[in-house]
Amino acid sequence: MNATLGPGVLVHQLLGAFLLPPLNVILLLLLGLWLRRRHRFAGGLLLTLSLVLLYALATPRMAMWLSGSLERFPVVSPAEVRATGAIVVLGGGKKPAPEYGRNEPSADTLMRLRYAAHLARRSGRPLLVSGGAPLGGEPEGVVMARTLAEDYGVPPRWVEQGSDTTLDNARLSAQLLRADGVRSITLVSQGWHLSRAVPMFEQQGLTVLPAPTGFVRYDGSGPIWYLPSGRAMQETHAALREWVGRLYYAGRERLSGLSARLRS
Numbered sequence: 001m002n003a004t005l006g007p008g009v010l011v012h013q014l015l016g017a018f019l020l021p022p023l024n025v026i027l028l029l030l031l032g033l034w035l036r037r038r039h040r041f042a043g044g045l046l047l048t049l050s051l052v053l054l055y056a057l058a059t060p061r062m063a064m065w066l067s068g069s070l071e072r073f074p075v076v077s078p079a080e081v082r083a084t085g086a087i088v089v090l091g092g093g094k095k096p097a098p099e100y101g102r103n104e105p106s107a108d109t110l111m112r113l114r115y116a117a118h119l120a121r122r123s124g125r126p127l128l129v130s131g132g133a134p135l136g137g138e139p140e141g142v143v144m145a146r147t148l149a150e151d152y153g154v155p156p157r158w159v160e161q162g163s164d165t166t167l168d169n170a171r172l173s174a175q176l177l178r179a180d181g182v183r184s185i186t187l188v189s190q191g192w193h194l195s196r197a198v199p200m201f202e203q204q205g206l207t208v209l210p211a212p213t214g215f216v217r218y219d220g221s222g223p224i225w226y227l228p229s230g231r232a233m234q235e236t237h238a239a240l241r242e243w244v245g246r247l248y249y250a251g252r253e254r255l256s257g258l259s260a261r262l263r264s
Helices: 007-019 023-036 040-056 060-068 078-082 107-123 140-151 166-179 191-202 222-226 230-263
Strands: 086-090 094-097 102-105 127-130 158-160 184-190 207-213
Touching: 007 023, 007 230, 023 040, 060 222, 060 230, 078 107, 078 207, 086 107, 086 166, 086 191, 102 107, 102 140, 107 127, 107 140, 107 184, 107 207, 127 140, 127 166, 140 158, 158 166, 166 191, 184 191, 191 207, 191 230
Parallel strands: 086 127, 086 184, 127 158, 184 207
Antiparallel strands: 094 102
């Protein structure tokens, strides 16, 4: 399917690429190389800093530390889930799967769906899946609903498929839930994501029980955690992206408040 990026999504993608590793570290390294021709010490300092950052951001120790700063919520019990009206699962991406001849959930989304199905079976609560198509093509919500029904035998009651952002997830999901009289939810996503997502759903008037999954953990200990890996770089990228997202929404709220005060 052809992807059609909206201008807002494109801006988010570009800003994320420049602000996050590995591109921000590469740009710092290039700046150091350029500066070294004129100011040898300053250029060398930037080169050293960029290499140290590149190593640190690729270690399991850094991945766990950054993710741990976001993983605020504890594991939930089936009894807690039963006290809510529905289980809401947030989309975390999809990908083409040639072996299936269709789209399938990304690794993050699949982790969320598996845990949501686990909670649904033990609590009896209905499921809502939420995810649009910010990069074009088939909406994530449709892919998620198909996976829950075919692979886990728990089809969702609601499918939200118009969202491009977490804020959209909250707004559009709340509309579907309110129409059926649901006022309290169990919200399933990665632990590092829920610290930003929960307040957005609460702002829609919902009572939210965070149900984190996908905690960033590694086997072993000690020196093993300081060996760089691609997986660790991916997880540090996700955590830093979440911090950037939190700063972006915090800044937007401040600007909205300032604008409202100036108009009054």
